[in-house]
Amino acid sequence: MTASQVRMSGCPDCGGRVTEDPKRGEFACTACGTIVQERLLDHGPEWTAHDANEYETKARVGPPITETLHDRGLSTVIDWRNKDAHGNALSARKRRQMHRLRTWNIRSQTSDSQKQYRKQGLAEIDRMAAALGLPTDVRETASVTFRRAHDHGIVTGRSIESVAAASLHIGAAMAGLFRTLDEIETVARVNRTRIARAKRAINAEFDLPIEPGRPVAYLDRFGSQLELDADALRMSRRILETAPDEYLGSGASPVAIAAAALYLADDLTGGRSVSQRAVSETCGVCIATIQTHHPRLRDGYRLAHSS
Structure with a gap:
C-alpha cells in the first residue's frame, strides 16, 4: 500500500487517523498508538546535497512518483527544446521527427476515454487546490480518493468536476484543513449541490474515517480574513471551550458556531471592528444564524466565568 492509501484506510483497531513517522519508519494511529505499518523503505537518495548546484550534479533520476498525475509521473517526457545532449541545435529533419514523437507520446498517454477522464479529473483537483492554497499532501489524498471513485x-x-471537487473536500478534511462547500464551490465549475451529492456517494462507498469539523478548526482562518487581533482570537477559543459539548455536537453547523464565536469575541474584547454582515459574508452564513448562536455562546461564557 502507498502512503496515501495507508492514511485513507485509517486505524484497523479504532478507525483513527494514521500519520507517518519518517524517523521511525512506521505509520501509527494518533488516537490509540497502534503501529499500522513498520519497516518502511526510504525511497530518498543515498546522497546529501547542500546547495542547488550540488543537487543538480548528484541527481540521477526524475521527480518522485506522485498520485496527482494520471500516470503517476512514470511516463516518458520528451523535452520541448530542440537540442541534443551536448546542447547543440537539431537539424530541421530531426526537429520534425521530434515533433512527431512528442505528438504520439502525448496521445499514447491518454489512449482511451478512461485515461482521459482520470487525467482531466486530477488536473481539476490540482487547479482547485492551487486556488485554495492547499498543500501537496491534500492534493495527494484527494487524487487517491478520485482514483478510487473512478475505479469503483x-x-x-456524474460530472468530472463534481467528483473532483468532492474528492478535494474530503482530502482537505482528512488532513484537518477543513474547507466549507461554499469555499469549494467558489473554485469549482459546479454548484455545491452536485458536490455534496458526489461527496455522499464517495463516503457511502468507502466509509472514509472523516470526522465533522470542529468550530475551533475555522477560527484562525476566518479570524485572519476578518483581521481580528490576537486577543480576539484567544477569546474566541475560550468561548468555545466554555460551550457545552452537547451544544457543539447538536447538529448545528460548525462554521456557524465559529462565526458567532468570532463576533462575540470581538465584542467582549472591546474591538467592535467587525459587523455581523462582515462575519456573515466572510464565513458564508446568514446573519440570522449568527444571531441565533450568539446569545447561547454569550450565556455559556458568562455562566462559566461567574462561578
Whole structure:
C-alpha cells in the first residue's frame, strides 16, 4: 500500500487517523498508538546535497512518483527544446521527427476515454487546490480518493468536476484543513449541490474515517480574513471551550458556531471592528444564524466565568 492509501484506510483497531513517522519508519494511529505499518523503505537518495548546484550534479533520476498525475509521473517526457545532449541545435529533419514523437507520446498517454477522464479529473483537483492554497499532501489524498471513485464506478452518471471537487473536500478534511462547500464551490465549475451529492456517494462507498469539523478548526482562518487581533482570537477559543459539548455536537453547523464565536469575541474584547454582515459574508452564513448562536455562546461564557 502507498502512503496515501495507508492514511485513507485509517486505524484497523479504532478507525483513527494514521500519520507517518519518517524517523521511525512506521505509520501509527494518533488516537490509540497502534503501529499500522513498520519497516518502511526510504525511497530518498543515498546522497546529501547542500546547495542547488550540488543537487543538480548528484541527481540521477526524475521527480518522485506522485498520485496527482494520471500516470503517476512514470511516463516518458520528451523535452520541448530542440537540442541534443551536448546542447547543440537539431537539424530541421530531426526537429520534425521530434515533433512527431512528442505528438504520439502525448496521445499514447491518454489512449482511451478512461485515461482521459482520470487525467482531466486530477488536473481539476490540482487547479482547485492551487486556488485554495492547499498543500501537496491534500492534493495527494484527494487524487487517491478520485482514483478510487473512478475505479469503483462512482463517477458514472456524474460530472468530472463534481467528483473532483468532492474528492478535494474530503482530502482537505482528512488532513484537518477543513474547507466549507461554499469555499469549494467558489473554485469549482459546479454548484455545491452536485458536490455534496458526489461527496455522499464517495463516503457511502468507502466509509472514509472523516470526522465533522470542529468550530475551533475555522477560527484562525476566518479570524485572519476578518483581521481580528490576537486577543480576539484567544477569546474566541475560550468561548468555545466554555460551550457545552452537547451544544457543539447538536447538529448545528460548525462554521456557524465559529462565526458567532468570532463576533462575540470581538465584542467582549472591546474591538467592535467587525459587523455581523462582515462575519456573515466572510464565513458564508446568514446573519440570522449568527444571531441565533450568539446569545447561547454569550450565556455559556458568562455562566462559566461567574462561578
